[in-house]
Amino acid sequence: MSYREEWRLYEASDRSDELIHRPMTEEFLFYQAVSNGDIEAVKRNCEQERFMEKEGVGQLSRNQVTNMKYHFVIGTAMITRICCQNDMELELAFRLSDFYIQKLDDLHTVQEIQNLHDEMVIDFTEKMRQQKQKDVTSKHISACKDYIYCHIKERITVEQLALEYGVSTSYLSRLFKKEVGVSLSTYVRNKKIEVAKDLLKFSQDSMIDIANHLSFSSQSHFIQQFKEVVGMTPKKYRDSHHRVKWDKTVSRNSTDMIGTN
Template sequence: MSYKDEWLMIEANDDIDEDFHREPTEEFLFYRAVANGDVETVRRNCEQARFEDQEGVGVLSRNPVTNMKYHFVVTTAMITRMCRQYGMELEQAFRLSDFYIRQLDDIHTESEVCRLHDEMVMDYTERMRKYRHSNANSKHINACREYIYSHIKERITIEDLADALGVSASYLSRLFKKETGVSVSAYIRDRKIDMAKNLLRFSDASMIDIANRLAFSSQSHFIQQFKESVGMTPKKYRDKYYMVEWNIESEPDAPTQDGCGKPPAGPDKP
């Protein structure tokens, strides 16, 4: 018997499924809250353990943990696409999704899936909050931001950006400064420093490895640029913040929209 035939038999049995799916409106409002950067609404959803409440969300697997994992993947996919629609850089949105879904491989209990869900949605929400507060740019500038994020590990010049967008370097330089208030080179440097902060906090990579990974001309140049931007050397930053949890209420050096932090865990679902 084919799967289609099996479904037709199940569908014909009126009393096979007494459960009804909840209205999709609630889920879409939740996804939209994430995409809008509405931290309070999303945190409240987590505190109410909505993800843990499986009533009305459908049974995707007979195994409770696998069922919750499937729902996690669906939620992550929906949030990723909505955040992308609301302006998150394409590569950032999908790399973040891939990262969180991969974490399911090492999770074996429902409570762990719930904690990962809360961390994932709060991460997306905080990134979107910062993005929406800082971004009101034209199509060209948004394309610049996209390119810079996707090529952050390379040496990027204004000429590279201009060629990618099909405009002159002088025009793009003026437009970028006008709309963002900073030069292209300063913006690129800041994004690289943001990425360096994450590597210093959440990895054991050496200074030279970080400098090479982010295409600084040398280790000394990386240290100089980092100190000018952050106010302390990379070593002091690592000594102070290595593996420190991200607190979105007070974020003295919390990761920016290109960072990777850990919001407080809580219970769960849309």
């Protein structure tokens, strides 16, 4: 019997005694607390041992320890993505994720996994809290960052943003440089390069596709800008960092989800 046939048989069977999965809203509220740096809410969740609860949690393995490890990996991946969406540096987020998931190899009890989970979520939360404390900006600059985040695939200019928020280009340029430390155009370019780095790592998109996807004026302009920021060409970066071969559609959906990649 094929896996598809086995699934159809499973789907049609009586599963009235099967656990009902907990609402996704609850999970996302927890992930949101982590990404918002809400350390008190996250600690309360850990104290309640919500990660340990069997009720509403899917069974991914018949072995309890393996099941917990699978859920740990899924939770870490979700937290990583949501923290990236909320402006945690991508490399920092991925390094944290890799570090904690690798630690699972050495764990053999449910309690050990619970302890590692609590340490992982608190670590992510603390880093997000510290970042948000540093990122105190004016209303206009905060709005500009949000706009850039939502329109990263488009061509974005100072004039366009000034018109959007009803201020002069000179005022917006001065304020942005003062509060962020770099010019607005440099900030936009750097954010686009962050997206490009993830596409190079996680997708099969060609250089011209990535350049067009992020509204660079040409492939050569994209390559020149990438090398200026990263210190190597996009091809060299892909050769040394490429991780998974995703279908283009999946990678672009993931990009839209986190607002960068």
